[in-house]
Amino acid sequence: MPRAGAEARAEQLATLARIRHQRLASDEVGRLLDQTTAETNGLPYESEEASLVRVARREWEKARRVPAELRGEITRASSLAEHGWVEAKRRSDFAAFLPLLARNIELKLRYATCFEGFEGFEQTYDPLLDDFEPGVSTADVAALLAELRDGIQPLAAELADRSGAIDDSCLHGRFPLDAQARLAREVVEALPLERDAWRLDPTVHPFATAIAPSDIRITTRFDESYVGTALWSVIHEAGHGLYENGIAPELRRSPLARPVSLGFHESQSRMWENWVGRGRPFVEWLHPRLRRIFPGQFGVVDPEALYRAANKVQPSLIRVEADQVTYNLHIVMRFELELELFEGRLELADLPEAWNARIAEYLGVDVPDDAHGVLQDVHWAAGSFGYFPTYSLGNLIAAQIWDAARGSLPDLDGQIAGGEFVPLRDWLRERLYRHGAKYTPKEMIERLVGGPIDVAPYLRQLRERAAEIYGV
Amino acid sequence: MPRAGAEARAEQLATLARIRHQRLASDEVGRLLDQTTAETNGLPYESEEASLVRVARREWEKARRVPAELRGEITRASSLAEHGWVEAKRRSDFAAFLPLLARNIELKLRYATCFEGFEGFEQTYDPLLDDFEPGVSTADVAALLAELRDGIQPLAAELADRSGAIDDSCLHGRFPLDAQARLAREVVEALPLERDAWRLDPTVHPFATAIAPSDIRITTRFDESYVGTALWSVIHEAGHGLYENGIAPELRRSPLARPVSLGFHESQSRMWENWVGRGRPFVEWLHPRLRRIFPGQFGVVDPEALYRAANKVQPSLIRVEADQVTYNLHIVMRFELELELFEGRLELADLPEAWNARIAEYLGVDVPDDAHGVLQDVHWAAGSFGYFPTYSLGNLIAAQIWDAARGSLPDLDGQIAGGEFVPLRDWLRERLYRHGAKYTPKEMIERLVGGPIDVAPYLRQLRERAAEIYGV
Numbered sequence: 053m054p055r056a057g058a059e060a061r062a063e064q065l066a067t068l069a070r071i072r073h074q075r076l077a078s079d080e081v082g083r084l085l086d087q088t089t090a091e092t093n094g095l096p097y098e099s100e101e102a103s104l105v106r107v108a109r110r111e112w113e114k115a116r117r118v119p120a121e122l123r124g125e126i127t128r129a130s131s132l133a134e135h136g137w138v139e140a141k142r143r144s145d146f147a148a149f150l151p152l153l154a155r156n157i158e159l160k161l162r163y164a165t166c167f168e169g170f171e172g173f174e175q176t177y178d179p180l181l182d183d184f185e186p187g188v189s190t191a192d193v194a195a196l197l198a199e200l201r202d203g204i205q206p207l208a209a210e211l212a213d214r215s216g217a218i219d220d221s222c223l224h225g226r227f228p229l230d231a232q233a234r235l236a237r238e239v240v241e242a243l244p245l246e247r248d249a250w251r252l253d254p255t256v257h258p259f260a261t262a263i264a265p266s267d268i269r270i271t272t273r274f275d276e277s278y279v280g281t282a283l284w285s286v287i288h289e290a291g292h293g294l295y296e297n298g299i300a301p302e303l304r305r306s307p308l309a310r311p312v313s314l315g316f317h318e319s320q321s322r323m324w325e326n327w328v329g330r331g332r333p334f335v336e337w338l339h340p341r342l343r344r345i346f347p348g349q350f351g352v353v354d355p356e357a358l359y360r361a362a363n364k365v366q367p368s369l370i371r372v373e374a375d376q377v378t379y380n381l382h383i384v385m386r387f388e389l390e391l392e393l394f395e396g397r398l399e400l401a402d403l404p405e406a407w408n409a410r411i412a413e414y415l416g417v418d419v420p421d422d423a424h425g426v427l428q429d430v431h432w433a434a435g436s437f438g439y440f441p442t443y444s445l446g447n448l449i450a451a452q453i454w455d456a457a458r459g460s461l462p463d464l465d466g467q468i469a470g471g472e473f474v475p476l477r478d479w480l481r482e483r484l485y486r487h488g489a490k491y492t493p494k495e496m497i498e499r500l501v502g503g504p505i506d507v508a509p510y511l512r513q514l515r516e517r518a519a520e521i522y523g524v
Numbered sequence: 525m526p527r528a529g530a531e532a533r534a535e536q537l538a539t540l541a542r543i544r545h546q547r548l549a550s551d552e553v554g555r556l557l558d559q560t561t562a563e564t565n566g567l568p569y570e571s572e573e574a575s576l577v578r579v580a581r582r583e584w585e586k587a588r589r590v591p592a593e594l595r596g597e598i599t600r601a602s603s604l605a606e607h608g609w610v611e612a613k614r615r616s617d618f619a620a621f622l623p624l625l626a627r628n629i630e631l632k633l634r635y636a637t638c639f640e641g642f643e644g645f646e647q648t649y650d651p652l653l654d655d656f657e658p659g660v661s662t663a664d665v666a667a668l669l670a671e672l673r674d675g676i677q678p679l680a681a682e683l684a685d686r687s688g689a690i691d692d693s694c695l696h697g698r699f700p701l702d703a704q705a706r707l708a709r710e711v712v713e714a715l716p717l718e719r720d721a722w723r724l725d726p727t728v729h730p731f732a733t734a735i736a737p738s739d740i741r742i743t744t745r746f747d748e749s750y751v752g753t754a755l756w757s758v759i760h761e762a763g764h765g766l767y768e769n770g771i772a773p774e775l776r777r778s779p780l781a782r783p784v785s786l787g788f789h790e791s792q793s794r795m796w797e798n799w800v801g802r803g804r805p806f807v808e809w810l811h812p813r814l815r816r817i818f819p820g821q822f823g824v825v826d827p828e829a830l831y832r833a834a835n836k837v838q839p840s841l842i843r844v845e846a847d848q849v850t851y852n853l854h855i856v857m858r859f860e861l862e863l864e865l866f867e868g869r870l871e872l873a874d875l876p877e878a879w880n881a882r883i884a885e886y887l888g889v890d891v892p893d894d895a896h897g898v899l900q901d902v903h904w905a906a907g908s909f910g911y912f913p914t915y916s917l918g919n920l921i922a923a924q925i926w927d928a929a930r931g932s933l934p935d936l937d938g939q940i941a942g943g944e945f946v947p948l949r950d951w952l953r954e955r956l957y958r959h960g961a962k963y964t965p966k967e968m969i970e971r972l973v974g975g976p977i978d979v980a981p982y983l984r985q986l987r988e989r990a991a992e993i994y995g996v
Contacts, residue, residue, distance in 0.1 A: 061739065
C-alpha cells in the first residue's frame with residue numbers, strides 16, 4: 053500500500069468490522085438462534101446442525117457484549133498502529149510507537165471490561181485469549197507455559213553450549229532464487245493439498261490464508277544466502293493449508309468452516325514443519341531433491357549431516373528466525389509481558405527495558421536496539437493480544453497429535469521417507485481437519501489423545517531429537 | 525486464484541453484492557434521504573450536501589427496483605462465467621461459453637425489466653447503460669457512435685492503405701523487462717500524482733484502481749519485444765489514477781467520491797495516453813529518456829520518427845492492441861451487437877458469425893478463430909453490457925476537454941515538452957476531478973465545453989494528426 057493510503061485503509065477496515073459486528077450481534081440473529089435451537093434440540097452434540105447453532109450462539113453472545121463502535125475503533129486504531137509500527141521499527145524508535153500501542157491496549161482493556169460476568173471469564177486477559185483459543189483460560193495457559201519454560205530453559209542452555217558441534221554450513225551459501233522457487237514448488241506439490249486448490253507466491257512476511265477451503269494461498273520469502281528460510285517456511289505454511297483444505301465440504305460457508313483455534317491451526321503448521329519436515333525420514337526424502345537442484349552445495353553432504361543441520365539449536369534475537377527449541381522462550385516472555393501489561397503490573401514506558409531483561413534472562417543474548425527487540429513483531433501493533441501464546445500451545449498440541457499419529461500409523465516413517473504423505477494427511481483429516489470448529493480446543497484434544505493439553509510429550513520429543521543430534 | 529476456488533469466490537462475491545444491495549435499498553436509507561432532502565432544500569444545486577442527497581437518492585431509487593436476490597445472482601453468474609471464459613478462450617470454444625453468456629444475458633434482461641416506467645428509461649438497454657453513464661440514453665449513444673463510425677471508417681481505410689509508410693520498428697526489438705520497469709516508473713513519477721499515494725505493479729491485464737483517492741494502484745504488463753505496451757498503457761492507467769487522485773478530500777468516503785461516469789473516467793486515461801502521451805511535445809520529452817534507457821534501439825531514432833511510430837494506424841483483430849483510430853470500430857461493433865442481442869434481433873448462437881462479419885466489414889480483417897474474435901474480451905463474461913460504448917464516449921469527451929484545455933493553457937505544448945504536467949493537471953482538477961460525481965455526464969460536459977458530447981472535435985483531431993503523419 054502506498055503510505056498516503058494508511059488513513060483511508062483504517063477507515064475502510066473499521067467500517068467493515070463495524071458492519072460485520074452489527075450483523076452478527078443483531079436481534080435477528082438472536083431470533084434465528086432461538087428458532088434453530090428449538091429445532092436442533094435432541095440432535096447429537098456432534099451433529100452439524102447442533103454444532104452450528106452451539107458455536108454460532110457463543111459467538112453471538114460474545115458479540116452482544118461489545119458495542120459496534122468499539123469494534124470499529126479497535127480495528128481503526130490497530131490499522132493505523134500497524135503503519136506507524138513499520139516506520140517506528142525502521143527507525144528503531146519505541147517512543148514514536150508508544151502512543152499507538154497505548155491506544156491499542158486502552159481499547160483492548162475496554163473490550164475486556166465488556167465481558168464482566170461472562171461465563172468462564174475470570175481475568176482481564178481471559179476474553180482476549182478466548183478470541184483465539186475458545187474456552188482456554190489465562191490460568192490454563194499460564195500453567196502450561198510456565199511448565200514449558202522450566203523444561204525448555206535448561207535444554208536450551210545445554211544445547212546452546214554445544215551448538216558449535218553442529219555444522220549447518222550446507223544450508224548457507226548462495227542459492228539462486230529461481231532454483232529455490234522450484235524447490236519450494238516441488239515440496240508443496242509433494243504435500244497432499246487438493247489439486248488446483250492452492251497457489252504459492254513470494255512475499256515479504258510468509259503466511260498462509262484460505263479464501264475458502266478450496267482456495268489456499270501459501271506465501272514464502274526467499275533468502276539467497278540461506279535455503280532454510282524458504283524450505284521450512286513453505287512446509288510450515290503448507291501445514292496451515294492442509295488443515296483448511298481438509299475442512300468438510302458440508303461445513304463450508306458456515307461458522308464451523310474454520311480450524312478449532314489458532315493453537316490447533318499452529319499445531320498443524322508446526323507438526324508439518326518440525327516433526328515431519330525436520331524429521332529424519334523427510335530429510336531422507338528431501339536430500340536427493342536438494343542435491344539435484346543445488347548440486348554444488350549438497351553434492352558432498354549426506355542425509356545425516358542435513359538432518360543435523362536442520363535441527364541446530366542456537367539462541368537468537370528474532371522470534372521468526374528462532375529454532376524450534378528456543379522459539380518457545382520468545383513466546384513465553386511475550387505472554388508474560390502481555391499479562392503484566394494488562395494486569396497493570398508493568399508500565400508501557402518500561403516495556404523495552406523489561407523486554408531486554410527477559411531476553412537476557414531466558415536466552416542469554418543482548419538486545420542491541422528496539423528494532424531487534426520489542427519492535428520486531430507486528431502483532432501488538434495489529435492489536436493482537438492473547439495471540440502469541442497460541443504459538444506455543446500449537447507446539448504442545450502438535451507433539452501430542454504426532455505421538456497419536458505415530459501410534460496409529462506404524463509405517464509412518466517409511467511412508468514419509470518414500471514421499472507418501474497421504475496416509476498421515478488422511479489420518480489428520482478424519483480426526484481433526486474435517487470437523488472444522490465443531491469442537492472446542494479442550495474437546496478436540498480430548499478426542500484426539502484422550503487427555504488435556506500437556507507439556508510432557510513435547511519436551512520428551514525435543515529431548516529425544518536433541519539426544520540423537522547432540523548426544524545429550 | 526487456483527481453479528478450484530472459482531465456485532467459492534462466486535458465492536462470496538454474490539453474498540457481498542447482496543448485502544451491499546440490501547443496505548443500499550433499505551427503508552432506513554429512504555428515511556435518511558427524506559430527512560436530509562428536507563435539510564438540504566434551498567441549498568445550491570452544486571453544494572456538497574445537496575449533491576450528495578441528489579446522487580444518493582437516484583442510486584437508492586434504482587436499487588429499490590431490483591431484488592437483492594437478483595443482484596446476488598447476477599454477481600454469482602458473472603463470476604462463474606469469468607472463470608468459464610478463461611478456459612473457453614484458451615480452447616477457442618464458443619459453444620462451451622455459450623450457456624454462461626446466455627445466463628448473464630438472461631439475468632441482465634430480468635434486471636432491465638425491473639425498471640419499467642423508471643424516469644428517463646425508454647429501451648431495454650437504457651438501464652444497462654445508465655449504470656455506467658448515468659442519464660445517457662441508448663438513443664444518445666446510438667446516434668453518437670453511428671456518426672463516429674461513419675467518420676472513422678473512411679479515415680481508417682485511407683490510413684490502412686498507407687500504413688506501410690510508417691516505420692515503427694524502433695518500438696519493436698528486445699527490451700529487457702527491468703529496463704522497461706525503470707522507464708515505466710520514471711514516466712509515472714513525472715506525471716503529477718500525489719507523492720506516496722500510488723503504486724505501480726506488474727500484472728497480466730493492465731488496470732488502475734483507487735482503493736481510495738489517496739491509494740491509487742496502477743498496473744501494467746511488459747512485452748519484451750515491444751516497448752509500446754508498457755509505455756502507453758502506463759500513461760493510460762496513470763490518467764485514470766490522476767482523476768481519482770484529484771477528487772476533493774471533502775467528498776471522500778461518500779457516494780460523490782467517484783468520477784462522473786465510466787466515459788469520463790476513460791476520457792482521462794485516453795487523453796493522457798493519446799493526446800498527451802502520443803503528442804509531439806510529450807514525445808520530445810520522452811525521447812532522451814528512451815535513448816538513455818535503450819541506447820541501442822533509440823540511438824539513431826529522432827523525435828519525429830518516434831512521434832510517427834507512436835501514431836501508426838493499422839487495422840487489427842484485438843481491441844486492446846488496436847491503434848487510437850481503429851479502436852473505435854471495435855467498440856462500435858460491440859455496441860451494435862449488444863443492442864441486437866438485447867433487443868432480440870440477434871440469436872446468441874449466431875453471435876460469432878455476426879462478429880466475424882462485422883469485423884470484416886468495418887476493419888477489413890479476417891477472424892481466424894473465436895479466441896481472436898468474440899471470445900477476446902472478458903467484459904461479457906463479467907456481465908458488463910452497456911460498458912463497451914463508454915470507451916468511445918471517453919474518446920469523444922477527451923477530445924472536447926483537450927480542445928478546452930489547449931484554449932485555456934496557451935503554453936501547454938511547451939509545458940509538456942518540458943515535463944511540466946502540473947498546469948494541465950490543475951486545470952483538470954479544478955474543473956473536473958475535484959467534483960467527483962456531483963454532476964451527471966451531460967451536466968459536466970456542458971460545464972466543461974458549453975455543449976453536449978460531440979463527435980466533431982475528435983474526428984477533427986484525428987484527421988489533424990493523420991495529416992501531420994500520413995500527409996492525408
